[in-house]
Amino acid sequence: MKEHTKQVLENPExxxxKLKIFLQTDYAVGSYARACEKFYQDGEFAYRATWSWGAFFFGFLFYVFRCRIGIGYFTLLFSSVVGAIVVNGTNNIVAASLICFAYSVWSIWLWVYAKFSVCSHFVDCLEQARESEVDCVLEKEGGYSFLLVFLYLFLGILFQGFYMAIIN
Structure with a gap:
């Protein structure tokens, strides 16, 4: 881990x-700062379960809003397939139960992984930036996007419609 990254993680102010620059908002800085402090212990940045109400209430849209596109896209596809299977019905109750169980486990993982996903992206941005360019990199790589949320909602509805048309 680079020295300037350690300096940021060890100095609460x-x-x-830096989180304010990265998140491009004031309201969530305290929550993510506490999460980063929890993840960074003894000189190492590692996963520890934390709760995210945003991920709980909005699921994959939380990840899209925070520009964590990979997880958001995979969850969109997974949710659409599970939704189409459940809506279409299946004659095998065991298969349907296993699918719903897998979706439940995936959802819980999304809720407890959300803050680590954002904080690890923040640390990655600190690591890839030169010390003189940290603020520029954080501003470019961080932030949020309402436009992506609407785009993903549209794509989710479109994908689900195509999937339902194919299986019917």
Whole structure:
């Protein structure tokens, strides 16, 4: 881990300042700062379960909103397939139960992984930036996107419609 990354993670005021640039908002800085402090212990940044109400209420849209596109896209596809299977019905109750169980486990994982996903992306941005360019990289790579949320909702409805048309 680079020295300037350690300095940011070890200094609560500097951490909040850099997170504010990265998140491009004031309202969530405290929550993510506490999460980053929890993940960074003994000089190492590692996963520890944390709760995210945003991910709980909005699921994959939380990840899309926070520009974590890969997880958001995979969850969109997974949710659409599970939704289409459940809506279309299946004659095998065991298969339907296993699908619903897998979806439940996936959802819980999304809820407890959300803050780590954002914080690890923040640390990755700190690591890839030169010390003189940290703020520019954080501003470019961070933030949020309402446009992507609407795009993903549209794509989800479209994908589900195509899937339902194919299986019927």
């Amino acid at each position: 500097l951490l909040r300042e």
